[in-house]
Amino acid sequence: MKPPIGRDTTLCMSLAARPGNFGSRFHNRLYELLGLDFVYKAFTTTDLPAAIGGVRALGVRGCAISMPFKEAVIPLLDGLAASAAAIASVNTIVNDAGVLTGYNTDYLAVRELVAQAGIAPATPFVLRGSGGMAKAVAAALKGLGFDHGRIVARNTATGPALAAAYGYAWQAGLGERSAPLLINATPLGMRGPEENALAFPEDTIQACDTAFDVVAMPAETPFLARARAHGKRLIAGTDIIVLQALEQFVLYTGVRPSEAHVREAAAFARETP
Structure with a gap:
């Protein structure tokens, strides 16, 4: 007791x-x-x-x-x-x-979840964000052998720096870019001012295989909700x-x-x- x-x-x-x-x-x-x-x-x-x-x-x-x-x-x-x-x-x-x-401990959690999902390391990915959680995701993916990635971040200092640190490409905006693995490591979809924001456009989500959102509140963000509706594999912040x-x-x-x-x-x- x-x-x-x-x-x-x-x-x-x-x-x-x-x-x-x-x-x-x-x-x-x-x-x-x-x-x-x-x-x-x-x-x-x-x-x-x-x-x-x-x-x-x-x-x-x-x-x-x-x-x-x-x-x-x-x-x-x-x-x-x-x-x-x-x-x-x-x-x-x-x-x-x-x-x-x-x-x-974010790094350890991300690495374990990606490994459990059975995603092949040859899978290209797009990662939105360049803050602390984005660093944990990029490091975990690199440690698992993911070499084909692109960092999308508006910050022209942290975005290129994160990409360079792990040998990935960088661009400021998403544009027409898509990939089989989409990862959101920004506050988009988090409870608060950006709760209703979609981390990726609808057609980009529809074209992916796996949707990975680090946001834990709410349990299902708009990004994950749209990915679920399209039958995609999900990795959730929860x-x-x-x-x-x-x-x-x-x-x-x-x-x-x-x-x-x-x-x-x-x-x-x-x-x-």
Whole structure:
């Protein structure tokens, strides 16, 4: 049984521009199932340095990092684990007695999901975005042997840089470009101002084989909804969020839950509270 919250309870948290409930519900459900004296809370901030200073000063054990903080947080940390250093992007902070280390569990989640989907490495792809999550996707695909890719990003600094880092092509706009594998790593379709935006045009979606959206809120974006209507194979952001959150949980607590516990926590987290 989980102990009641008290002075010895360990705090974990997340920082995002648009906080959701999934992480809080997933982690807190696992704490309950495993009887761990932890609590997890989601936050947003307009002052990232102050927020990270609070993580250090208050002894917050772990902090998940989401858009748009995955790169900006790096100078505020004491070091990077290999998973974060390889792609210069952080989605997880672990606090060891005031020493903050950045990790990236997005990379591991993306790699596993693409491998599970059985997509041949020779498959050409188009990846929209050039931020932290796009880096994780590009690195995972390159690690799996995907050599025929194109980065589509309006940012003329980060877009070409990401493409060059992994040997892919770059273009600022999608144009008429399509591919068997389409990946959205932008906020298009995310709850908020761009919730109704379609990450790819209808005819581009119709021509693909696999639609991959990293957006986890909502569970089915307009992009995935249109791809489903056309009978395409889907890889959803909700799948990524479970796998990356599991690895965060292990880093924070030192405990790896059973598959049954992970399934239960994920189902609980997906329910509307």
